[in-house]
Amino acid sequence: GLAERLQQTFQRLRGKGKLTEADVAEAMREVRVALLEADVNFKVVKDFVARVKERAVGQEVLASLTPGQQVIKIVHEELTNLMGGSNAKLKIGSKPPTVVMMVGLQGAGKTTTTGKLAGLLKKQGRRPLLVAADIYRPAAIRQLQIVGEKLGIPVFAMGDQHKPLDIVKGAMEHGRQHGNDYILIDTAGRLHINSEMMQELVDIKGFAQPQEVLLVVDAMTGQDAVNVAEQFHQSLGLDGVILTKLDGDTRGGAALSVRAVTGCPIKFVGTGEKLDALEPFYPDRMASRILG
Amino acid sequence: VTGHGEVDDDFFDQLEEILLQADIGVSTAVMLTDRVRRRARSEKIREALAVRKMLKEEITSILVGNQAPIVWADHGLTVMLIVGVNGAGKTTTLGKLAARFKGEGKRVMLAAGDTFRAAAIEQLETWGRRAGVPVIKHKEGADPAAVAYDAVQSALARGMDVLLIDTAGRLQTKVNLMEEIKKVHRVIQRELATAPHEVLLVLDATTGQNAISQAKLFTQAVGVTGIVLTKLDGTAKGGVIIGIKQELGLPVKLVGVGERIEDLRDFDATEFADVLFS
Numbered sequence: 083g084l085a086e087r088l089q090q091t092f093q094r095l096r097g098k099g100k101l102t103e104a105d106v107a108e109a110m111r112e113v114r115v116a117l118l119e120a121d122v123n124f125k126v127v128k129d130f131v132a133r134v135k136e137r138a139v140g141q142e143v144l145a146s147l148t149p150g151q152q153v154i155k156i157v158h159e160e161l162t163n164l165m166g167g168s169n170a171k172l173k174i175g176s177k178p179p180t181v182v183m184m185v186g187l188q189g190a191g192k193t194t195t196t197g198k199l200a201g202l203l204k205k206q207g208r209r210p211l212l213v214a215a216d217i218y219r220p221a222a223i224r225q226l227q228i229v230g231e232k233l234g235i236p237v238f239a240m241g242d243q244h245k246p247l248d249i250v251k252g253a254m255e256h257g258r259q260h261g262n263d264y265i266l267i268d269t270a271g272r273l274h275i276n277s278e279m280m281q282e283l284v285d286i287k288g289f290a291q292p293q294e295v296l297l298v299v300d301a302m303t304g305q306d307a308v309n310v311a312e313q314f315h316q317s318l319g320l321d322g323v324i325l326t327k328l329d330g331d332t333r334g335g336a337a338l339s340v341r342a343v344t345g346c347p348i349k350f351v352g353t354g355e356k357l358d359a360l361e362p363f364y365p366d367r368m369a370s371r372i373l374g
Numbered sequence: 375v376t377g378h379g380e381v382d383d384d385f386f387d388q389l390e391e392i393l394l395q396a397d398i399g400v401s402t403a404v405m406l407t408d409r410v411r412r413r414a415r416s417e418k419i420r421e422a423l424a425v426r427k428m429l430k431e432e433i434t435s436i437l438v439g440n441q442a443p444i445v446w447a448d449h450g451l452t453v454m455l456i457v458g459v460n461g462a463g464k465t466t467t468l469g470k471l472a473a474r475f476k477g478e479g480k481r482v483m484l485a486a487g488d489t490f491r492a493a494a495i496e497q498l499e500t501w502g503r504r505a506g507v508p509v510i511k512h513k514e515g516a517d518p519a520a521v522a523y524d525a526v527q528s529a530l531a532r533g534m535d536v537l538l539i540d541t542a543g544r545l546q547t548k549v550n551l552m553e554e555i556k557k558v559h560r561v562i563q564r565e566l567a568t569a570p571h572e573v574l575l576v577l578d579a580t581t582g583q584n585a586i587s588q589a590k591l592f593t594q595a596v597g598v599t600g601i602v603l604t605k606l607d608g609t610a611k612g613g614v615i616i617g618i619k620q621e622l623g624l625p626v627k628l629v630g631v632g633e634r635i636e637d638l639r640d641f642d643a644t645e646f647a648d649v650l651f652s
């Protein structure tokens with residue numbers, strides 16, 4: 083991993099005498115490669131390595147007996163700080179219901195995660211309502227209904243012959259009448275470059291006034307993560323991110339990319355296919371994972 | 375990089391960045407830029423556009439090697455198994471394939487081998503209706519190997535030309551799930567010695583370097599014969615397939631370019647290399 087590579091680099095460099103700033107610049111190349119291999123976006127890597135280099139050319143590293151370890155420590159700290167404090171709470175509106183909108187690319191894990199979030203809220207004593215606003219994907223409404231049944235949580239659906247905006251309008255009314263304090267809207271997967279589909283989200287947001295618009299991102303996403311996050315944030319405005327499929331072995335550099343380009347907190351992570359597989363996001367754990 | 379300027383170190387750095395942001399991966403990007411830099415020097419090529427063209431040709435030649443079409447059985451039933459991680463686009467791709475083969479006059483059958491995920495069977499059944507082909511299914515929670523067995527028997531008995539077997543998404547590092555897919559593969563082989571004739575691994579074009587691990591482990595488990603690269607209608611370039619072709623010899627056979635039934639194309643290496651630089 084990076085620790086070994088840095089150790090070898092510094093061993094070789096120290097052999098020539100005292101460490102210099104130029105030596106540190108060489109070590110930064112190893113950091114860059116490690117982050118790129120972890121799928122951090124190459125522009126984000128450039129900025130990040132520049133930050134680390136500023137700290138790494140100080141006495142902390144140059145005068146250290148274990149400069150490699152010092153660099154790792156700095157990288158880990160900077161990664162952790164960048165990805166922000168643990169923030170695993172959904173906002174709650176000043177008066178019910180609090181509305182949460184789940185958005186993202188096709189197949190990211192929105193429907194499953196919407197269910198998981200509802201399950202978590204129910205455990206916390208809330209009364210969530212699930213809203214089936216995906217009228218496009220075959221059996222998407224059925225999928226959310228089955229998820230709701232498994233969790234014992236009501237699902238508002240109007241079938242796939244009504245516009246998503248009308249479904250959301252119906253759901254808000256239904257939620258008010260039935261005393262639901264959280265309304266979770268599952269939307270269809272869509273491309274950030276599909277202006278019609280992005281407008282659909284803008285219209286839903288305009289009407290429903292959600293406290294949380296959450297971007298669901300597959301943890302194995304590569305360089306494209308910045309394009310997706312940036313476009314969703316610009317067109318729609320995001321409040322937070324949920325990273326899914328972290329039960330795999332992907333390093334998850336997309337986490338850093340998404341955070342860097344939107345400034346939004348990653349609130350939760352999906353860690354499995356079962357409906358209880360949702361955990362708070364811990365930036366220091368993510369930092370260790372990215373560094374491999 | 376886009377102009378007709380002279381090539382210098384800056385130029386090659388920019389070229390490497392284009393490759394990196396296409397998810398080609400660091401080692402492959404470095405290998406390709408080094409190769410092109412050496413060739414440019416030895417062939418005395420100094421103009422940016424010419425070097426870019428050289429790089430495109432290098433990429434095309436890696437990808438075009440043995441651009442294999444779909445493998446059909448010599449006679450009788452062809453069985454295709456589709457595998458891949460969660461949400462990659464397997465079920466949708468099978469719907470598209472069913473429609474394509476039906477359009478070619480073949481007798482097609484689908485098998486709902488995902489007995490785990492909510493509404494997976496209903497989803498495939500909808501595609502079956504859209505494509506006009508029958509779908510073999512068991513109850514949710516049934517053994518996927520039993521569905522595969524039943525499907526092969528049924529396809530043989532009904533004189534089908536092609537059987538497309540859907541499977542549940544699974545992360546390649548989950549040992550028990552990989553054992554499950556190996557069992558499905560064994561059962562198919564036992565019922566029809568030459569089958570499955572195609573084992574298609576579906577890769578989402580937005581996936582980063584984890585795609586390499588997916589290709590390796592799925593190939594180890596069930597002998598992947600080709601890749602379907604989905605969601606190329608987005609902004610991701612799917613560059614991971616270059617390293618996969620180099621390291622594992624796995625070809626991309628098909629490309630998904632949308633969510634409609636007709637959004638499936640044969641892989642074209644030259645076009646892929648062109649788009650990489652757009």
Ligand SMILES: Nc1nc2c(ncn2[C@@H]2O[C@H](COP(=O)(O)OP(=O)(O)OP(=O)(O)O)[C@@H](O)[C@H]2O)c(=O)[nH]1
Nearest residue numbers: 188189190191192193194271327352353354460461
């Ligand atoms: N292993 C694992 N699988 C997950 C996780 N979250 C979701 N999945 C799986 O990923 C696949 C896609 O999940 P969906 O919830 O259908 O994704 P989606 O974003 O709603 O998909 P579209 O509506 O088509 O855009 C399913 O097989 C889920 O079971 C996770 O954290 N870990």
Ligand SMILES: Nc1nc2c(ncn2[C@@H]2O[C@H](COP(=O)(O)OP(=O)(O)OP(=O)(O)O)[C@@H](O)[C@H]2O)c(=O)[nH]1
Nearest residue numbers: 188189460461462463464465466543605630631632
């Ligand atoms: N834009 C686009 N979306 C696609 C493409 N292929 C599939 N999708 C979408 O991706 C999402 C997931 O597709 P599925 O077919 O359910 O994926 P899967 O691999 O079967 O998922 P699991 O069975 O849950 O593992 C759906 O919303 C599809 O419409 C493609 O080529 N382009």
Ligand SMILES: [Mg+2]
Nearest residue numbers: 192193216222
């Ligand atoms: Mg969904």
Ligand SMILES: [Mg+2]
Nearest residue numbers: 464465488494
């Ligand atoms: Mg499926």
